């Protein structure tokens with residue numbers, strides 16, 4: 295089974311975010327593999343262990359995004375593909391999908407593309423569906439459990455009310471939720487091995503995309519603060535905390 | 550803006566309430582507000598959309614739209630867009646709509662903006678970051694503009710109108726019938742629905758153990774009109790079903806009172822509950838970010854306070 299996993303390099307979510315020109319500041323900020331994409335890498339590795347084949351990581355981002363690919367390789371993926379180009383700064387979801395689609399097509403035939411449900415920094419949650427359309431394959435999003443056999447996948451797809459069981463032939467694209475598995479840690483051996491695994495560096499020119507196709511169709515017009523909610527009273531529970539809450543509820547006329 | 554479309558989800562014969570919120574907003578923005586609804590129950594849903602301001606509704610009851618994920622609906626929408634050229638298509642930021650809008654963006658080659666909080670014109674919309682504390686206005690290009698609007702961004706109000714229903718009859722090619730829904734499971738909780746309840750009690754990792762969610766259930770049934778929700782941390786840990794998740798990737802709630810028990814107040818959680826009229830937080834860490842938006846904060850052990858609160862409510866009810 296040939297599996298492609300989308301991996302995004304994002305500013306470390308544990309460090310409070312800063313803005314730069316209305317966007318999340320990225321340059322000079324410690325980056326990590328999006329924690330949401332670790333579930334995608336783990337899903338890919340488990341499928342490879344069950345069915346054989348190869349796991350290829352694809353990412354679009356600045357040259358530092360190589361860190362995210364190396365991290366996925368050290369978990370056990372086989373090779374990587376990074377598309378970097380200055381022209382891609384501030385790319386919208388459609389542009390990102392066009393770039394990743396072109397990169398995936400260039401890397402050869404695939405059975406399954408895996409992405410996260412939404413990225414931790416951008417959270418548009420739409421890039422994968424757009425990618426599926428561009429690759430002309432069906433999609434199963436919000437996967438929280440996955441089975442695969444005989445060229446078919448069957449998944450539990452999370453919904454607002456519960457879940458659906460969805461079946462699709464391959465090739466297909468799936469997005470995985472945080473509940474789907476527990477990502478493995480990279481072992482020391484894995485980290486050493488990752489350094490020797492092949493990674494292709496591509497630019498827009500290598501992908502045959504026109505400059506129009508990679509121009510973001512969203513521009514930040516202005517940034518402002520929302521009307522801040524004022525913090526109210528904060529008190530230490532000295533045994534009367536529950537009473538205070540009950541009084542509050544009474545005043546709000548809910549009890 | 551001349552023509553706005555609202556794509557409305559329908560399931561079990563019920564129109565997605567967010568579609569009605571969006572229709573109400575669309576009425577302020579354009580003369581021509583039209584709806585599209587696809588799947589079983591669509592024709593009936595069309596009349597509801599009319600009551601909220603759609604003058605024309607394109608509807609198809611064809612089960613193909615419910616049976617197969619995203620592809621048939623994206624195909625049909627694209628055909629309809631080519632025939633009728635709307636300037637803007639609005640979707641609710643829900644599961645199925647997100648999938649459909651994503652595919653549609655590839656077909657139209659026009660922009661798709663997610664997490665829209667406010668629509669500012671035919672080519673500008675607003676979103677929020679850092680849990681909604683910072684608002685960002687975004688200029689949009691391409692046609693039609695595709696916007697995914699967060700639930701509960703607008704108050705729904707009937708217009709007293711009615712819609713002309715135009716049946717949609719589009720042939721869906723077999724190659725778009727691949728990703729198929731075989732079963733549907735609902736993890737329905739008892740009591741009022743989370744997104745509609747006037748009081749929401751939410752628990753986080755601070756509740757220590759899944760069994761302690763029973764205390765929230767007990768408090769909810771004492772109060773009566775309350776629903777129980779949770780953070781993603783405890784949903785991911787398998788303590789409670791996903792249907793209870795509040796936040797960025799879960800349900801958006803806007804109750805009269807929201808009570809947070811052992812919840813830190815991460816931005817992705819806050820974006821799903823910041824619309825609450827009153828917020829009460831109980832957390833043992835006085836530095837917890839949730840206190841910055843709480844009307845009443847109690848620094849203390851939620852597990853000690855919950856049983857006392859159940860008693861307090863019980864005694865005050867009498």
Ligand SMILES: Cc1cc2nc3c(=O)[nH]c(=O)nc-3n(C[C@H](O)[C@H](O)[C@H](O)COP(=O)(O)OP(=O)(O)OC[C@H]3O[C@@H](n4cnc5c(N)ncnc54)[C@H](O)[C@@H]3O)c2cc1C
Pocket residue numbers: 330412413414417752753754755756757779780781782783794795796797798799810811812813814815816817818821831832833834837849850851852
């Ligand atoms: C892309 C993305 C989407 C996300 N979407 C969502 C979403 O939709 N909804 C969501 O909720 N999260 C979401 N998250 C996760 C979010 O970032 C936080 O991790 C999560 O909300 C934290 O949950 P928590 O408050 O239960 O846990 P924690 O952050 O671990 O907080 C637990 C709190 O409990 C307190 N505590 C501990 N013991 C007690 C006690 N005995 N009594 C009282 N207080 C106690 C602690 O002081 C702490 O503040 C998302 C994250 C990402 C990256």
Ligand SMILES: Nc1ncnc2c1ncn2[C@@H]1O[C@H](COP(=O)(O)O)[C@@H](O)[C@H]1O
Pocket residue numbers: 300301302303328330331334352353354355387390394408409410411412413414416417418419420421422
């Ligand atoms: N620049 C990128 N490079 C690789 N994968 C990406 C990129 N942007 C988004 N993705 C994938 O798409 C998912 C959803 O992202 P988003 O649409 O930004 O919420 C992420 O979890 C990733 O798997």
